[in-house]
Amino acid sequence: MADSTAPTDLSDLPEPSGEQPSGCLAGDSGLLPAELRAWMHLLAAAGAVEQQLRARVKDALGISHDEFLIVCLLADQPGGGLRMTRIAELLGRPKTRLTYQVACLQHAGLVTKGSVCGDRRGIEVTLTEKARRLLNDASPPLAHAITDAVTRALGPEQRAALCGLLPGIADDDQQPAESPDRSAP
Known part of the structure; x- marks a missing residue:
C-alpha cells in the first residue's frame, strides 16, 4: 500500500439517517448496527x-x-519513561517488534534504556532532551495536520455517527456533571 498524505475518502461509508430515542443512530442502510x-x-x-x-x-x-507513537507515549508520561512491557500493552505491539523500534529510537538518540529499580529484568525507556526538543518543534504542524485530516475525513453526519459507539452519550450530555452513579441502569 502506497503512502499518501491525502485524507481518506469516507464517502463509501454509509451515512446515518437519523437518531433513535436511545441516542444511537438509526438507518437500515446496511447490515451494520449504529x-x-x-x-x-x-x-x-x-x-x-x-x-x-x-x-x-x-x-x-x-x-x-x-516509532513516533512510542515517542508520544513517552512524552505524555510525567517522568518521561515507561517500561517496555507497558509500551507494548498500550500500543498492542509484540514485544519483539517493540524491541526493534526502541533500538532504532535509541540509535537516533531519541530514547535511553535502563533497568527498572528493584526489577533487574524490567527495562524502562525514557525520552532524551534531543527528542523533547524535536517533538516540541514538530508538534504544532503535526497537530494541525491531525485537525485537518479529521476535519476532512469526518463530516457532521459521520461525527454524529460516532455517538453510536456510546449509545448513552447523547443522554449524558443532557445530565448535569454532578449526576450520581452513571453506571446504574
Missing part, C-alpha cells in the same frame, strides 16, 4: 490521520510512524 458503523467511521478517521502524519513525521523527526 455502533459498528460508528466504529468504521472512527477507524477511517484514524487512517486519515495516519496518512497525514506518516510523511510529516519522517520529515520532521526522521522516524517511522510506529
Whole structure:
C-alpha cells in the first residue's frame, strides 16, 4: 500500500439517517448496527490521520510512524519513561517488534534504556532532551495536520455517527456533571 498524505475518502461509508430515542443512530442502510458503523467511521478517521502524519513525521523527526507513537507515549508520561512491557500493552505491539523500534529510537538518540529499580529484568525507556526538543518543534504542524485530516475525513453526519459507539452519550450530555452513579441502569 502506497503512502499518501491525502485524507481518506469516507464517502463509501454509509451515512446515518437519523437518531433513535436511545441516542444511537438509526438507518437500515446496511447490515451494520449504529455502533459498528460508528466504529468504521472512527477507524477511517484514524487512517486519515495516519496518512497525514506518516510523511510529516519522517520529515520532521526522521522516524517511522510506529516509532513516533512510542515517542508520544513517552512524552505524555510525567517522568518521561515507561517500561517496555507497558509500551507494548498500550500500543498492542509484540514485544519483539517493540524491541526493534526502541533500538532504532535509541540509535537516533531519541530514547535511553535502563533497568527498572528493584526489577533487574524490567527495562524502562525514557525520552532524551534531543527528542523533547524535536517533538516540541514538530508538534504544532503535526497537530494541525491531525485537525485537518479529521476535519476532512469526518463530516457532521459521520461525527454524529460516532455517538453510536456510546449509545448513552447523547443522554449524558443532557445530565448535569454532578449526576450520581452513571453506571446504574
